[in-house]
Amino acid sequence: MGEQVSVSLLGLGVVGSGVVKLIENHQEELAHRLGCSVQVKSILVRDIEKVRDVSIDQTLLTTDPNDILQDPEVDVVVEVMGGIKESFQHILDAFSAKKHVVTANKDLVALHGPELQQAADKNHCDFYYEASVAGGIPILRGITDGLSSDRIQQVMGIVNGTTNYILTKMNNEGVSYENALKEAQELGFAESDPTADVEGLDAARKMAILGRLAFSTDIELSEVEVAGIKNLDLEDLKYGERLGYTMKLIGFASCENGQVEVNVQPTLLSKDHPLADVKNEYNAVYVYGEAVGETMFYGPGAGSLPTATAVVSDLVTVIKNMKLGVSGHSAVKPRFKKELKTADKRLGQYYIRLHVKDEVGAFSTISSLFNTFNISFKRILQTPVKKHEVAEIILVTHQTSLETFNHSLHDLKNLDVVMEVKSYYKVEGDVEREMAGVTKTL
Amino acid sequence: MGEQVSVSLLGLGVVGSGVVKLIENHQEELAHRLGCSVQVKSILVRDIEKVRDVSIDQTLLTTDPNDILQDPEVDVVVEVMGGIKESFQHILDAFSAKKHVVTANKDLVALHGPELQQAADKNHCDFYYEASVAGGIPILRGITDGLSSDRIQQVMGIVNGTTNYILTKMNNEGVSYENALKEAQELGFAESDPTADVEGLDAARKMAILGRLAFSTDIELSEVEVAGIKNLDLEDLKYGERLGYTMKLIGFASCENGQVEVNVQPTLLSKDHPLADVKNEYNAVYVYGEAVGETMFYGPGAGSLPTATAVVSDLVTVIKNMKLGVSGHSAVKPRFKKELKTADKRLGQYYIRLHVKDEVGAFSTISSLFNTFNISFKRILQTPVKKHEVAEIILVTHQTSLETFNHSLHDLKNLDVVMEVKSYYKVEGDVEREMAGVTKTL
Numbered sequence: 001m002g003e004q005v006s007v008s009l010l011g012l013g014v015v016g017s018g019v020v021k022l023i024e025n026h027q028e029e030l031a032h033r034l035g036c037s038v039q040v041k042s043i044l045v046r047d048i049e050k051v052r053d054v055s056i057d058q059t060l061l062t063t064d065p066n067d068i069l070q071d072p073e074v075d076v077v078v079e080v081m082g083g084i085k086e087s088f089q090h091i092l093d094a095f096s097a098k099k100h101v102v103t104a105n106k107d108l109v110a111l112h113g114p115e116l117q118q119a120a121d122k123n124h125c126d127f128y129y130e131a132s133v134a135g136g137i138p139i140l141r142g143i144t145d146g147l148s149s150d151r152i153q154q155v156m157g158i159v160n161g162t163t164n165y166i167l168t169k170m171n172n173e174g175v176s177y178e179n180a181l182k183e184a185q186e187l188g189f190a191e192s193d194p195t196a197d198v199e200g201l202d203a204a205r206k207m208a209i210l211g212r213l214a215f216s217t218d219i220e221l222s223e224v225e226v227a228g229i230k231n232l233d234l235e236d237l238k239y240g241e242r243l244g245y246t247m248k249l250i251g252f253a254s255c256e257n258g259q260v261e262v263n264v265q266p267t268l269l270s271k272d273h274p275l276a277d278v279k280n281e282y283n284a285v286y287v288y289g290e291a292v293g294e295t296m297f298y299g300p301g302a303g304s305l306p307t308a309t310a311v312v313s314d315l316v317t318v319i320k321n322m323k324l325g326v327s328g329h330s331a332v333k334p335r336f337k338k339e340l341k342t343a344d345k346r347l348g349q350y351y352i353r354l355h356v357k358d359e360v361g362a363f364s365t366i367s368s369l370f371n372t373f374n375i376s377f378k379r380i381l382q383t384p385v386k387k388h389e390v391a392e393i394i395l396v397t398h399q400t401s402l403e404t405f406n407h408s409l410h411d412l413k414n415l416d417v418v419m420e421v422k423s424y425y426k427v428e429g430d431v432e433r434e435m436a437g438v439t440k441t442l
Numbered sequence: 443m444g445e446q447v448s449v450s451l452l453g454l455g456v457v458g459s460g461v462v463k464l465i466e467n468h469q470e471e472l473a474h475r476l477g478c479s480v481q482v483k484s485i486l487v488r489d490i491e492k493v494r495d496v497s498i499d500q501t502l503l504t505t506d507p508n509d510i511l512q513d514p515e516v517d518v519v520v521e522v523m524g525g526i527k528e529s530f531q532h533i534l535d536a537f538s539a540k541k542h543v544v545t546a547n548k549d550l551v552a553l554h555g556p557e558l559q560q561a562a563d564k565n566h567c568d569f570y571y572e573a574s575v576a577g578g579i580p581i582l583r584g585i586t587d588g589l590s591s592d593r594i595q596q597v598m599g600i601v602n603g604t605t606n607y608i609l610t611k612m613n614n615e616g617v618s619y620e621n622a623l624k625e626a627q628e629l630g631f632a633e634s635d636p637t638a639d640v641e642g643l644d645a646a647r648k649m650a651i652l653g654r655l656a657f658s659t660d661i662e663l664s665e666v667e668v669a670g671i672k673n674l675d676l677e678d679l680k681y682g683e684r685l686g687y688t689m690k691l692i693g694f695a696s697c698e699n700g701q702v703e704v705n706v707q708p709t710l711l712s713k714d715h716p717l718a719d720v721k722n723e724y725n726a727v728y729v730y731g732e733a734v735g736e737t738m739f740y741g742p743g744a745g746s747l748p749t750a751t752a753v754v755s756d757l758v759t760v761i762k763n764m765k766l767g768v769s770g771h772s773a774v775k776p777r778f779k780k781e782l783k784t785a786d787k788r789l790g791q792y793y794i795r796l797h798v799k800d801e802v803g804a805f806s807t808i809s810s811l812f813n814t815f816n817i818s819f820k821r822i823l824q825t826p827v828k829k830h831e832v833a834e835i836i837l838v839t840h841q842t843s844l845e846t847f848n849h850s851l852h853d854l855k856n857l858d859v860v861m862e863v864k865s866y867y868k869v870e871g872d873v874e875r876e877m878a879g880v881t882k883t884l
Binding site for chain 1: 472731732755
């Protein structure tokens with residue numbers, strides 16, 4: 001390695017174009033920071049002739065991955081092509097050829113991160129993937145370096161911009177899910193096929209990655225429970241609003257004594273919680289550390305240039321390590337084998353909306369049932385329903401275990417006075433607060 | 443350096459005790475992360491007999507700094523004693539003895555950071571000071587590593603917990619400055635002598651440090667303009683509220699083409715701005731990067747354990763560097779000599795509250811005056827005042843230069859119809875919004 005470091009890209013889409021622009025525009029700063037220049041040596045594309053919105057020297061483009069992976073002059077490979085199978089193999093090949101790798105590919109890191117890290121370690125190569133979680137927010141460094149001395153107990157993330165945009169519209173403007181999705185698609189915040197986003201899978205990938213780094217343990221993508229936002233009813237958002245909550249798709253990860261829980265689900269978040277103010281397409285990750293307490297990292301979760309800053313910041317780290325001769329030392333091996341928390345250990349508060357027969361003693365029957373499960377209520381709201389002889393009751397429980405809650409829900413459905421359990425959601429970030437017109441405790 | 447790294451502390455106050463606790467409690471994690479154990483070897487105190495709230499082996503304590511600074515077995519010195527003169531000399535002595543230094547001392551780093559960095563570089567030592575800005579928030583790493591590929595254009599910080607607590611009380615509960623301060627003192631969020639906090643000097647120190655790292659240039663503490671919150675009038679907070687702003691003590695730093703501006707002043711912040719939701723004693727730093735756009739880092743700005751996490755995270759980095767043999771390479775030298783922005787280049791919006799004679803043509807006279815300065819209004823609010831023949835007018839300008847604003851203010855005071863300019867504040871984070879009862883544009 002001389003006075004110039006050669007970087008090659010696999011892919012030249014939205015993120016790849018941003019990376020090329022950033023490297024070109026920030027040559028002077030990069031040279032100052034690194035003491036050498038950074039050159040884009042070659043770029044793998046599917047179609048060389050395609051018209052692109054970044055002006056690029058056509059001679060850099062190739063359709064043959066071996067032009068990059070077998071080029072001894074290439075020091076670092078930036079994988080921004082997405083997908084799983086091909087990119088997985090390319091990165092393994094890059095490591096075999098002793099090239100360092102930076103990737104923005106969350107799907108791949110969520111599925112195969114640990115294997116790729118092993119391959120990197122074996123070849124004394126660096127492997128960084130800051131851009132794979134929450135775009136421009138330097139959250140992985142925040143966890144691995146900034147809070148490296150602390151014991152992280154909880155991570156909560158709004159890590160999918162599409163769903164956060166949709167929920168912001170639904171919360172603030174009372175727009176239906178369908179219309180909010182349509183608007184997000186028109187503005188480019190949602191893909192034409194939004195399945196991975198609205199069903200929570202995209203967020204689950206990021207939570208698997210965050211959980212691994214935060215708790216220093218292995219977490220498989222398949223171990224992340226997922227629920228999406230497709231079936232949300234505006235009614236519940238409105239009741240949430242009245243009770244002091246805002247509906248968010250929350251990625252939740254917690255760790256106590258090696259017992260881990262990671263999931264993604266629509267959650268009613270107290271408006272006092274720092275994440276509650278994260279609006280539109282923005283992302284944020286809330287980290288609770290035993291010593292530091294509450295911290296939050298906020299910023300753009302996607303977009304060409306924001307994501308590219310994360311890629312190029314990783315690149316800066318990789319090049320620094322090369323110059324210092326310390327490549328391949330960054331990763332911290334998982335510290336312990338985790339156990340997944342069983343339902344009896346997963347504590348939480350819950351919101352439940354019921355339709356009950358509007359008759360004497362109905363509420364008493366319901367509250368007795370919860371009483372037998374030792375579940376008490378934090379908030380109760382009863383409102384008339386247009387239909388005759390039906391009352392709508394909203395309950396917010398105090399903390400209980402998921403197991404107990406599920407049992408109570410089962411028995412609730414069998415009660416004669418309960419016509420329908422309309423919905424139930426997890427509640428997070430709640431604190432004692434006075435609210436007009438709401439009975440706080442039973 | 444063997445299988446154990448020896449760390450000594452200068453000082454055992456609030457932060458020092460937290461550092462000792464954290465190192466003791468997290469031995470297992472530190473050993474996993476570093477591959478070696480971390481031992482507290484000695485601690486400089488003023489009074490060995492003093493009763494402390496951390497249980498400590500008395501034999502570690504010494505009142506002679508040379509027991510630490512001249513002990514060849516001490517690898518890293520953690521300076522948490524505060525003050526300037528003594529700690530400055532101790533750190534220089536530590537570097538001379540080839541010891542790495544981690545400090546939480548914002549006063550010292552703000553005043554002598556560049557000299558200390560030079561001494562560290564000269565001796566191939568590491569010098570880290572994450573804890574000096576915003577306690578537990580890993581913001582210095584966020585700027586120097588996480589956003590290392592970007593060109594940072596603006597940093598805005600709520601970097602003083604005391605004043606943010608006081609302002610939150612004043613904003614949300616209409617409590618007077620004096621009572622809010624008293625409450626903050628009772629809760630331990632304000633010192634018995636709160637001068638450095640309420641006059642903005644503490645925030646100025648942190649902004650000088652942030653500005654240097656964000657813009658990669660030299661910034662002297664004396665170049666940071668400072669205004670505090672002591673003379674705030676609740677009236678202005680109430681008007682701010684009506685107009686969609688919240689009053690915050692904002693540290694502001696911006697850089698355009700090597701032209702820099704750094705100041706601390708009470709600022710009316712749009713409620714849409716991410717910093718507007720930062721409440722009570724919490725801190726947050728908002729960073730605007732050319733490529734990444736808006737990011738924010740939020741967390742506890744003070745406290746024993748939160749600040750200690752920053753110190754120990756720095757310690758982890760220092761020890762990693764020692765093990766890798768790359769100590770003394772972390773600092774990035776200032777990239778350019780800055781110029782301070784002159785008043786004609788400092789653009790901003792302003793809030794002005796006036797008492798004017800309640801007579802025909804008064805408003806027209808005032809608006810003509812602003813018109814001659816080419817200053818237009820974003821919001822205008824006129825309310826009756828109890829005194830007869832006086833009208834109170836609140837104006838929020840569109841963007842103008844500080845120079846032009848100052849001229850207009852001078853001329854305004856000389857207008858016959860203007861009885862008094864009651865107050866004026868900078869406005870930040872404003873965007874076009876519909877507000878009931880407020881004329882938006884003249």
